[in-house]
Amino acid sequence: MAKLQSTLQWLKIKEGRSIDSHYRVQRNSLLSVLVCLFTIFPFSRSIQLDGLQFCAYGESESCGSSSTTTKLLIKGGTVVNAHHQEVADVYVEDGIIVSVQPNINVGDDVTVLDATGKYVMPGGIDPHTHLAMEFMGTETIDDFFSGQAAALAGGTTMHIDFVIPVNGSLTAGFEAYTKKAKKSCMDYGYHMAITKWDEDVAREMEIMVQKRGINSFKFFLAYKGSLMITDDLLLQGLKKCKSLGALAMVHAENGDAVAEGQNRMIDLGITGPEGHALSRPPVLEGEATARAVRLAGFVNVPLYVVHVMSVDAMEEIAKAQKSGQKVIGEPVVSGLVLDDSWLWNPDFTIAAKYVMSPPIRKSGHDKALQAALSRGVLQLVGTDHCTFNSTQKALGTDDFRKIPNGVNGIEERMHLVWETMVESGQISVTDYVRITSTECARIFNIYPRKGAILAGSDADIIILNPNSSFEITAATHHSRSDTNVYEGRKGKGKVEVTIAGGKVVWEGGALKVQPGWGKYIEMAPFSYLFNGIERADATYLSSLNAPVRRFKAAT
Numbered sequence: 309m310a311k312l313q314s315t316l317q318w319l320k321i322k323e324g325r326s327i328d329s330h331y332r333v334q335r336n337s338l339l340s341v342l343v344c345l346f347t348i349f350p351f352s353r354s355i356q357l358d359g360l361q362f363c364a365y366g367e368s369e370s371c372g373s374s375s376t377t378t379k380l381l382i383k384g385g386t387v388v389n390a391h392h393q394e395v396a397d398v399y400v401e402d403g404i405i406v407s408v409q410p411n412i413n414v415g416d417d418v419t420v421l422d423a424t425g426k427y428v429m430p431g432g433i434d435p436h437t438h439l440a441m442e443f444m445g446t447e448t449i450d451d452f453f454s455g456q457a458a459a460l461a462g463g464t465t466m467h468i469d470f471v472i473p474v475n476g477s478l479t480a481g482f483e484a485y486t487k488k489a490k491k492s493c494m495d496y497g498y499h500m501a502i503t504k505w506d507e508d509v510a511r512e513m514e515i516m517v518q519k520r521g522i523n524s525f526k527f528f529l530a531y532k533g534s535l536m537i538t539d540d541l542l543l544q545g546l547k548k549c550k551s552l553g554a555l556a557m558v559h560a561e562n563g564d565a566v567a568e569g570q571n572r573m574i575d576l577g578i579t580g581p582e583g584h585a586l587s588r589p590p591v592l593e594g595e596a597t598a599r600a601v602r603l604a605g606f607v608n609v610p611l612y613v614v615h616v617m618s619v620d621a622m623e624e625i626a627k628a629q630k631s632g633q634k635v636i637g638e639p640v641v642s643g644l645v646l647d648d649s650w651l652w653n654p655d656f657t658i659a660a661k662y663v664m665s666p667p668i669r670k671s672g673h674d675k676a677l678q679a680a681l682s683r684g685v686l687q688l689v690g691t692d693h694c695t696f697n698s699t700q701k702a703l704g705t706d707d708f709r710k711i712p713n714g715v716n717g718i719e720e721r722m723h724l725v726w727e728t729m730v731e732s733g734q735i736s737v738t739d740y741v742r743i744t745s746t747e748c749a750r751i752f753n754i755y756p757r758k759g760a761i762l763a764g765s766d767a768d769i770i771i772l773n774p775n776s777s778f779e780i781t782a783a784t785h786h787s788r789s790d791t792n793v794y795e796g797r798k799g800k801g802k803v804e805v806t807i808a809g810g811k812v813v814w815e816g817g818a819l820k821v822q823p824g825w826g827k828y829i830e831m832a833p834f835s836y837l838f839n840g841i842e843r844a845d846a847t848y849l850s851s852l853n854a855p856v857r858r859f860k861a862a863t
């Protein structure tokens with residue numbers, strides 16, 4: 309045991325916040341071995357790694373503090389749901405909320421958390437993450453353990469990750485992600501990307517929906533030569549989604565035009581990170597959004613536009629919604645609070661960390677997206693957490709096209725949305741719950757198990773103190789990345805306690821998590837977005853006045 313701990317200590321020192329991928333590979337393989345060892349030989353001690361406290365398997369009650377008890381009472385806070393808030397106590401047993409009402413009395417065997425003067429809200433649900441994703445010649449630095457640990461420290465208790473098929477096979481992709489997710493410490497679900505089209509893929513989509521708990525598929529209109537699909541494939545995919553009751557999601561950028569824009573920049577000698585933004589301007593996002601929205605309208609199927617980064621895309625969504633189309637728009641935190649000026653920073657390491665797609669836009673788009681979020685044109689906030697450290701970003705030192713695309717956000721989302729939207733007065737606290745948790749649960753059909761503080765819901769709960777403050781820095785964040793795109797941001801409103809599955813996992817600035825605690829959450833098809841689709845189809849058919857019966861002229 310002592311040897312094991314000194315090995316872990318060595319790994320911790322070696323990793324620190326260093327960017328040396330050699331050590332990281334060694335550390336990751338050793339960590340996998342250790343996770344296996346814990347499974348085979350449970351022992352009763354807690355260990356520390358990455359500055360986190362892990363509870364070893366087999367000691368769920370005693371590790372860390374009594375706060376891992378299965379009975380909890382959260383006392384005297386303002387309990388906030390998407391449609392209502394009231395001062396009440398919340399009683400939790402065995403991972404489930406049992407009761408929400410004022411003045412609940414309990415026995416001595418219950419851990420009591422005082423939430424007086426604080427908000428008690430559903431844990432955040434991040435609809436858009438990429439943990440352990442192989443992408444652009446490397447793999448995201450946060451896996452299902454480190455990414456989720458970071459999420460919990462920031463008040464997010466569930467996320468939905470994108471399974472990438474293996475050589476187009478959805479089954480192989482699902483199996484690969486099942487292995488990656490074994491080390492999960494919080495609940496998670498999956499969307500699945502569709503990267504090619506044939507009868508096998510169509511059949512596998514049925515299996516994913518009917519047997520594997522996936523109810524959404526993402527179509528990439530960008531990343532030419534890798535993930536990008538054609539309009540023909542998108543049409544087939546939309547039709548299939550409609551028949552399965554699955555939600556179609558799009559990454560909306562015109563990939564052909566992006567490739568053209570990239571060549572233009574290289575020809576102009578613009579090879580640095582600013583070339584990323586210049587090569588894929590908002591008009592290409594607007595065009596692809598308009599196209600996807602119109603094709604979804606043509607098929608009469610709901611559409612979810614991921615990472616809406618520009619006014620151009622947002623306005624296409626607003627227009628479609630005005631005409632009665634069911635289109636969901638998801639902004640991400642980076643698009644809401646950052647602008648593209650960072651990409652012009654003379655320090656490559658700083659500039660490269662802001663490279664993501666669609667790009668972070670010029671100042672002005674951020675404010676317009678915030679306004680659209682407060683008006684309900686955009687409905688929920690994701691992160692697109694897709695982290696690469698500075699060594700990985702350096703793959704594109706001489707050519708911006710090779711900089712792995714992606715930024716962090718899973719740990720920062722709840723704080724930054726509070727600061728930007730609630731503290732600024734743009735939305736109410738109930739709206740905050742809706743856009744960070746409840747609406748995601750409704751769209752992906754897991755409400756009210758998730759996204760609510762109601763008797764019977766999962767005990768995924770945060771306590772947010774509106775009077776304490778947060779500060780973001782790579783030196784103290786829980787992601788494995790050595791950089792943070794929100795470096796130095798400060799604000800009011802801090803998640804002081806996170807409860808996931810009825811366990812207090814974040815309290816007093818300390819994380820207590822264990823690989824294997826997270827559950828895979830199956831999501832059923834035919835969410836509320838599908839209500840009325842059949843009737844609309846029937847109305848359409850009866851409006852055709854066709855086929856016209858024609859009499860053949862007598863000969």
Ligand code: URP
Nearest residue numbers: 559664665692694713714
């Ligand atoms: O830059 C990004 N967004 N990376 C992740 C992949 C995607 O497009 O969502």
Ligand code: ZN
Nearest residue numbers: 559614615665
């Ligand atoms: Zn995307």
Ligand code: ZN
Nearest residue numbers: 436438692694
């Ligand atoms: Zn993404």
